[in-house]
Amino acid sequence: MQRSIRTFYEAVKIMQHLPREGIPVIRYINVKSRTRTEFIDITEKVQELLKEAGLVSGIGYLYVPHTTAAVTINEGADPSVQRDILTLLNRMIPFEGDYLHKEGNSSAHIKASLIGPSLSVMIDEGRLVLGTWQSVFFCEFDGPRHRRVAVKFLSDKKMP
Amino acid sequence: MQRSIRTFYEAVKIMQHLPREGIPVIRYINVKSRTRTEFIDITEKVQELLKEAGLVSGIGYLYVPHTTAAVTINEGADPSVQRDILTLLNRMIPFEGDYLHKEGNSSAHIKASLIGPSLSVMIDEGRLVLGTWQSVFFCEFDGPRHRRVAVKFLSDKKMP
Amino acid sequence: MQRSIRTFYEAVKIMQHLPREGIPVIRYINVKSRTRTEFIDITEKVQELLKEAGLVSGIGYLYVPHTTAAVTINEGADPSVQRDILTLLNRMIPFEGDYLHKEGNSSAHIKASLIGPSLSVMIDEGRLVLGTWQSVFFCEFDGPRHRRVAVKFLSDKKMP
Numbered sequence: 162m163q164r165s166i167r168t169f170y171e172a173v174k175i176m177q178h179l180p181r182e183g184i185p186v187i188r189y190i191n192v193k194s195r196t197r198t199e200f201i202d203i204t205e206k207v208q209e210l211l212k213e214a215g216l217v218s219g220i221g222y223l224y225v226p227h228t229t230a231a232v233t234i235n236e237g238a239d240p241s242v243q244r245d246i247l248t249l250l251n252r253m254i255p256f257e258g259d260y261l262h263k264e265g266n267s268s269a270h271i272k273a274s275l276i277g278p279s280l281s282v283m284i285d286e287g288r289l290v291l292g293t294w295q296s297v298f299f300c301e302f303d304g305p306r307h308r309r310v311a312v313k314f315l316s317d318k319k320m321p
Numbered sequence: 322m323q324r325s326i327r328t329f330y331e332a333v334k335i336m337q338h339l340p341r342e343g344i345p346v347i348r349y350i351n352v353k354s355r356t357r358t359e360f361i362d363i364t365e366k367v368q369e370l371l372k373e374a375g376l377v378s379g380i381g382y383l384y385v386p387h388t389t390a391a392v393t394i395n396e397g398a399d400p401s402v403q404r405d406i407l408t409l410l411n412r413m414i415p416f417e418g419d420y421l422h423k424e425g426n427s428s429a430h431i432k433a434s435l436i437g438p439s440l441s442v443m444i445d446e447g448r449l450v451l452g453t454w455q456s457v458f459f460c461e462f463d464g465p466r467h468r469r470v471a472v473k474f475l476s477d478k479k480m481p
Numbered sequence: 482m483q484r485s486i487r488t489f490y491e492a493v494k495i496m497q498h499l500p501r502e503g504i505p506v507i508r509y510i511n512v513k514s515r516t517r518t519e520f521i522d523i524t525e526k527v528q529e530l531l532k533e534a535g536l537v538s539g540i541g542y543l544y545v546p547h548t549t550a551a552v553t554i555n556e557g558a559d560p561s562v563q564r565d566i567l568t569l570l571n572r573m574i575p576f577e578g579d580y581l582h583k584e585g586n587s588s589a590h591i592k593a594s595l596i597g598p599s600l601s602v603m604i605d606e607g608r609l610v611l612g613t614w615q616s617v618f619f620c621e622f623d624g625p626r627h628r629r630v631a632v633k634f635l636s637d638k639k640m641p
Binding site: 187222224225226227253254258259260262263264267270271273274275277278279281285286311313315 | 540553554557558560561564565566568569570573592595596597598600601602603605610611612613614615635637
């Protein structure tokens with residue numbers, strides 16, 4: 162049976178009837194921070210996991226299972242941007258202060274909640290959909306440590 | 322074959338067996354900011370894209386592919402709220418300072434990571450599930466510029 | 482027909498062909514805050530909703546439909562961490578100031594956008610995938626009030 166697609170959104174509505182597939186697997190990226198506060202670019206590692214999974218279109222979820230670290234997206238071209246973000250955060254939220262928590266890392270816990278532990282990124286044509294200047298960063302606020310970032314993909318397209 | 326549904330959660334478990342459909346399309350909302358820092362209400366534009374897609378139930382993803390802008394949800398009724406948020410952010414994170422990045426917009430990069438580039442909103446009965454006072458805002462931190470916001474929907478229900 | 486699975490990623494690619502199911506239901510957790518700014522641990526309540534839904538693997542979405550509250554993930558073991566986060570936020574973003582919004586809660590609106598209204602958490606083996614020290618917190622910034630948190634799950638696996 163032939164069907165003419167008259168509009169863009171009619172095409173979308175047809176595609177909506179394609180079944181979606183999930184990938185019931187959580188992958189982890191291992192990260193080793195080398196100083197107290199640090200941004201580590203993990204864009205290529207996320208992209209590699211996506212390629213291995215063979216996903217074409219959908220959503221990628223990034224999650225940091227730590228309480229003194231976070232994940233963000235910002236400029237990757239000039240490392241000065243990362244340093245300016247950290248410098249300002251360390252000034253706004255000082256390492257030392259009248260904190261109640263006895264482990265000496267309250268500053269890191271506060272930064273972790275401000276930047277946040279989770280991000281969603283769109284996927285199209287097998288690639289993360291990032292802006293021209295965007296990179297994905299693991300944010301260390303209480304290093305140096307061994308850390309990890311959880312990555313999971315949901316597909317909205319049948320694999321070819 | 323008739324089936325009696327005894328509990329709410331039995332009903333949920335039956336619904337879980339309905340296939341879901343994805344919408345392998347990313348849409349973009351174009352935004353034109355007119356000043357250096359500014360909130361622009363995009364709630365109705367997101368709602369229009371949702372209506373065009375014909376989605377009934379699922380999740381909507383919003384993503385800003387820029388490194389000096391963000392997306393947030395806050396009060397839309399009184400514009401003073403938006404101005405108070407921007408005033409406080411501009412005071413906490415000054416435009417001028419001992420920044421290393423030479424483009425003069427480090428303040429905007431910092432704000433972008435604090436507010437964040439991605440948001441997820443639930444969809445029910447073909448509408449974004451927002452609180453009474455909530456609106457979706459594009460946050461300009463380095464305007465004026467032409468910008469865009471990526472929007473993608475995942476459905477969890479068969480279309481009627 | 483027998484099939485040998487030679488690699489991990491071949492197994493993943495097979496699993497990708499399993500249909501996913503959505504749960505077209507939004508659940509709500511009711512929260513009663515007792516003071517002006519407060520973190521309330523809702524981890525067990527989210528976990529209970531997940532168990533009732535019978536979900537095995539997927540993503541859980543948390544959403545606060547209020548403009549003076551938020552949701553975050555941070556350390557649950559030592560309550561001093563929650564107090565340190567609130568103390569620092571209340572100092573950075575004072576309750577009183579030259580705010581334009583006349584309701585006297587601009588500080589709460591600002592905090593709500595900084596911490597954020599939405600979070601995504603991975604689900605595996607019927608459990609939220611949280612780090613050892615992580616708990617999910619509703620963040621009250623303008624209490625005491627009756628509040629609620631919306632919870633929705635997307636599954637990526639057929640139920641057994």
